[in-house]
Amino acid sequence: MTSKNYSPFHSLVQKVLSTRFGAWYGSLTAHHFDRMVLKLTGGRMTMGNIVSGLPVAVVTTIGAKSGLSRTLPLLFIRDEHDPNVFALIASNWGSKHHPAWYFNLKANPHATCSIRGQVREYVAHEASGEEYDRFWQYAMGTYLGFPLYKQRAGNRHIPVMVMTPVEQ
Numbered sequence: 001m002t003s004k005n006y007s008p009f010h011s012l013v014q015k016v017l018s019t020r021f022g023a024w025y026g027s028l029t030a031h032h033f034d035r036m037v038l039k040l041t042g043g044r045m046t047m048g049n050i051v052s053g054l055p056v057a058v059v060t061t062i063g064a065k066s067g068l069s070r071t072l073p074l075l076f077i078r079d080e081h082d083p084n085v086f087a088l089i090a091s092n093w094g095s096k097h098h099p100a101w102y103f104n105l106k107a108n109p110h111a112t113c114s115i116r117g118q119v120r121e122y123v124a125h126e127a128s129g130e131e132y133d134r135f136w137q138y139a140m141g142t143y144l145g146f147p148l149y150k151q152r153a154g155n156r157h158i159p160v161m162v163m164t165p166v167e168q
Contacts, residue, residue: 004142010053011144017052018145020152023093034073044117046073054143057086057163058114064100064107072101076115076163077138086115087127087135090159094149098159105161113163120165127160135160 016022033047049056057076060069079085092099105111109124127135139146150158
């Protein structure tokens with residue numbers, strides 16, 4: 001399992017974001033701050049990355065219903081076996097329903113992802129079995145909010161979408 005050493009400030013921010021209030025506030029505001037910081041840093045960083053220390057990928061999907069391009073920053077979990085592969089955890093801040101990006105990737109698994117300004121094409125698949133368990137363990141070692149989000153999600157299974165690079 002990943003063992004992250006975050007600064008005291010990053011740990012505090014993560015603790016706040018994992019609370020009900022923090023998740024509610026973050027879900028309403030984070031994308032606005034992220035958009036501004038992405039612009040200022042040339043797409044290399046997000047506000048979430050700066051204040052929490054967490055790894056963030058800017059993911060562009062195609063809308064499942066609209067067919068339109070949808071871009072948003074998402075926390076990602078690097079595969080410890082293959083550093084080119086990562087996972088997105090569809091926790092949706094611990095809410096009772098899946099995030100829209102999950103449905104977008106299910107409908108069209110091709111996505112463009114930018115990590116620290118490096119843009120690459122990926123194809124997604126939903127993890128199951130051992131692969132799911134492995135990424136869930138990585139996720140819990142990366143961000144302390146995931147176990148709390150799982151509790152708040154209740155009976156909802158939190159999907160894990162594995163992003164594999166398309167060879168060019």
